[in-house]
Amino acid sequence: MDLRDYEKWPATSKSVYESIEIRIPFKPSSILITGMGGSGIVGDVVRDYLGNRLPIHVVKDTIVPDWINDKTLTIAISYSGNTAETMCSALLAHGKGSHVVGITAGGRMLKEFNERGISVITIPSATAPRFGFPQLLYAALAVINKAIGINEEDIEESIAAQEEALRDKLIAADIGNQLIGRVPYIFVDSRVQGVAIRFKNDLNENAKTPAIVAAIPEADHNDIVTLMMNHPVKHILIRAGPNPIIDAVETVFNDFLSKLIKIDLKGNGILAKELYGISLLGVTTLYMAETLGVDPVRTDPIDALKKRMGRLC
């Protein structure tokens, strides 16, 4: 099985988290995280983990809202450093007085942020931006730790969860086998929806497969009606621990469906559950790519699009 960088993830997470030295000179009242695709998913994970403590605004676009100000900490993430949308939104945030910190492996972000005196952290490289997820996430978490303080045990547990997921790689392969040729329909506990968003993105990029993300309880009010007819989809339910609403959904699924793929996220805290799920299901998509005979790294339509878009700001 092709594991790409996954076996390096736990060690990379630890070393990146411990290496960040930065001072955040104020206590932010909100955090804006801007980034696209394999970089932008960091925002979703951080929102699941810390969005209850303070507003975490995730931007996957060229723009930022007018209401951000000097109380907003902006974390701009671009693995390549050349993502047009992220450069635009980060510079707009800077122009509105927000304190911006960049996270990148180089490119235009490193150069231009340095020239303008904007903080920028460089992270180690990976096989492709999405496989550099630990570098990006744990750098962002280290920055947030300096700003508002986070629990060290959550960090440690989340790294152990990655190792656990690697030990479960046969489960990952089995899930992949059941998804081939169907549109994965991912029902997920809303507390850990970052796992499903990342899984969908990995299905798209690694296995060239479309997928639907349906967060529970919202999906109980619309998506679940589609069980009344047959469709070329395969249902998956991602659980994040005891939840009576998810129990009810599971029973209804069992009444209407022949077979449901059920994934129980291991770990105690939200961050550990997210890292377990993201690692396990990332490996699932690599396994699917192998079975389908496609190269997980190639993304031709993105390359064609980037050429057409050029520099946006």
Added chain:
Amino acid sequence: MDLRDYEKWPATSKSVYESIEIRIPFKPSSILITGMGGSGIVGDVVRDYLGNRLPIHVVKDTIVPDWINDKTLTIAISYSGNTAETMCSALLAHGKGSHVVGITAGGRMLKEFNERGISVITIPSATAPRFGFPQLLYAALAVINKAIGINEEDIEESIAAQEEALRDKLIAADIGNQLIGRVPYIFVDSRVQGVAIRFKNDLNENAKTPAIVAAIPEADHNDIVTLMMNHPVKHILIRAGPNPIIDAVETVFNDFLSKLIKIDLKGNGILAKELYGISLLGVTTLYMAETLGVDPVRTDPIDALKKRMGRLC
């Protein structure tokens, strides 16, 4: 063609908007909108329309974040008044000192809000909650107008856009015809993603059909890779006026696909574009239900689920 309540929408929108008499005794620094399904979509539309002016936090869940406070205006929307999740989140928001306004046709919300002295607006009934969308949206807009002031011309244009969509009902039927038997893959300009979320929900409930929402530019970094293989999906592109990124996406689509369904939203402002798209595509899903021979109002799995869930708080 079965048009359900759509022909009444423009008149209902106007009369509800003009009838709301309420005083909001402070200028909120953020707005939280809580609601599920056909009621919750109001939050998405309002966020597209006003999210640049102040933070609009959309909750489709039983909980609210810890950071909300007495500077937050909460609008709790439940058509039936009995939505378990919305009752829980609204009462939690009230407990945190947020000023809550309920919007409902009756039920538990009307009774309990009155007992607790929480403001509540009653709106006229509809064939099903999702067909009561104008009542819910224009009541919410009227409340927001009292709090922060909104442009009357936007309201008028958005009502005219609904009439325009009704005149385009043959376009709606043609779109429906092309979607039967496939999973609609809805690519949408991120500025109007409420249109795509509502279209997906209407596909789910009215036509019992799953669908994927892919907001551009984020979808350019993941979903678009799936064009490299054949899948049981049908691609739709929803445009909201000139946008060089959408132009680039359209060209890449044309290079990889045999045929793309393209929808140009009519209207000048964001609110009008949203109401045009929501009305047009709502009618599309009713047409699909007719073709598929399913009852657009029946939602058996939701009914089964609600029975199992019961009262959550």
